[in-house]
Amino acid sequence: MSIEKTDFYQNLQVQNQQRAAENTKKNGELGKDDFMRLLITQLENQDPLEPTDNTEFIAQMAQFSSLEGITNLNTTVNQFATSLQSTQALQASTLVGRSVQVLTDWTELQDGKPVKGTVDLKESSADVFVAVYSGAGEYMGDISLGQRQAGEVAFEWNGLDTEGQPFPAGAYQFRAYAARNGEHEGVDLFLSRNVSSVALNAGARGEIMLNLTGADEPVPLRDVKIIN
Secondary structure (H helix, E strand, O other), X not given: OOHHHHHHHHHHHHXXXXXXXXXXXXXXXXXXXXXXXXXXXXXXXXXXXXXXXXXXXXXXXXXXXXXXXXXXXXXXXXXXXXXXXXHHHHHHHOOOXXXXXXEOOEEEEEOOEOEEEEEEEOXXXXXXXXXXXXXXXXXXXXXXXXXXXXXXEEEEEOOEOOOOOEOOOXXXXXXXXEEEOOEEEEEXXXXXXXXXXXXXXXXXXXXXXXXXXXXXXXXXXXXXXXXX
């Protein structure tokens, strides 16, 4: 075969591959079907006297097999992610009207309902307590928890003064302290808050957010410590 005919087959092959590739640009990516079309186009337009080398052909088929596996894996992962998000959304919707414990320093005292909380101790302490303040910052008393090992320390405040009389319902501030090296240091405190509604695909990360009664900002579901 003359050089001109060889060039003809090569040019035809290149043109067909370019045409197939241009069709995939509309979608912005090359899928397994597009890859197979390119491979078939290459076989249909190869030079009969200089066919594609077997080693090269096997390598291309291996690439196609790998691409197909990755595509199928991506599909499976996407389906799993969608299913997981739906499950989380369903679970989150059941929290409306219930209380959850989140990292905060204030919550509301309701008539006949104690305030529940959890102190997060990173290490053991000889003396742990929670100080209670009014919404205006007036000191109301302490909740003594005594000596505690490292971990989560649950407590309840019934909203009663030293004479057993109930404090008025409303917002109260709380601060947890633990003795360390002879001094009391502040530690993380989680308090119960009521969930008023749930927002899906919200926030900067597009996640499930909980709107809490009296809170200015929603809280991510992942930040919930305990569901009461």
